[in-house]
Amino acid sequence: MKVSVQPEPFDLGAELAGFGAGRSDVGAVVSFTGVVRDDSGAMEALELEHYPGMTQRAIAQIVDQAVTRWDLADVIVIHRHGRLGIGEQIMMVATAARHRAAAFEAAEFLMDYLKSRAPFWKKEHGRDGTSWVVAKDEDEDALKRW
Template sequence: MKISVQAEPFDLGVEMAGFGIGREDVGAVVSFTGIVRDDTGAMEALELEHYPGMTERAIAKIVGEAIERWKLADVIVIHRHGRLGVGEQIMMVATAARHRVAAFEAAEFLMDYLKSRAPFWKKEHGPEGTAWVAAKDEDEDALKRW
């Protein structure tokens, strides 16, 4: 298991190299990479703040739940903080499980959690200044299926 909250960019190829490979208990690996997108057409950057230690503990708790619920063999969660430009990688989730359904469901569960419950505070920067990003109903609704 790897959990990292970091300012630095990550290399998806490096992170995924060998993930789940060579294990007799893994039949599926799923990965997802989130990219900073501009929904308004005017965003210059997205800034993420967090409390070191608290954020990692919160993510570790939900990763532990996913491991137990879907019997995962391994998990990677990387989430960036700081100022990120549009088009930059913001996070990744990878899950390794015996079966593909478990790997997909666990990855979706983790992504939904990271989007709506992980303790990050987001601020959009644009030509008109900055604005905090409010929680979205659709993100909250996504959690209801779990």
């Protein structure tokens, strides 16, 4: 299992190379990569702040829950912080499991958690100034299904 909260970019190919390989109990690997998007058309960057120890522990705890709930063979969660430009990778989740349903469901669970509960504070930087990002109802609704 790997949980990393880091400012530097990650190499998706390198992270996934060999993930789940060499294990006779893995029949499915699912991965998701999130990128910074600009819904308003005026955003220049997204800045993420966090408390290092708290954030790492919180994500590790939810990974532990996913591993227990779906009997995962392996998990990678990488989440970046700092100032990120439009189109930059912000996070990735990868799950490995015996069956695809478990790998997909666990990945979705982790992504929903990261979107709505991981302790990050997000600020949009735009041409007209900065503003803090507020939680969206649809993100909260997505988390309720778990």
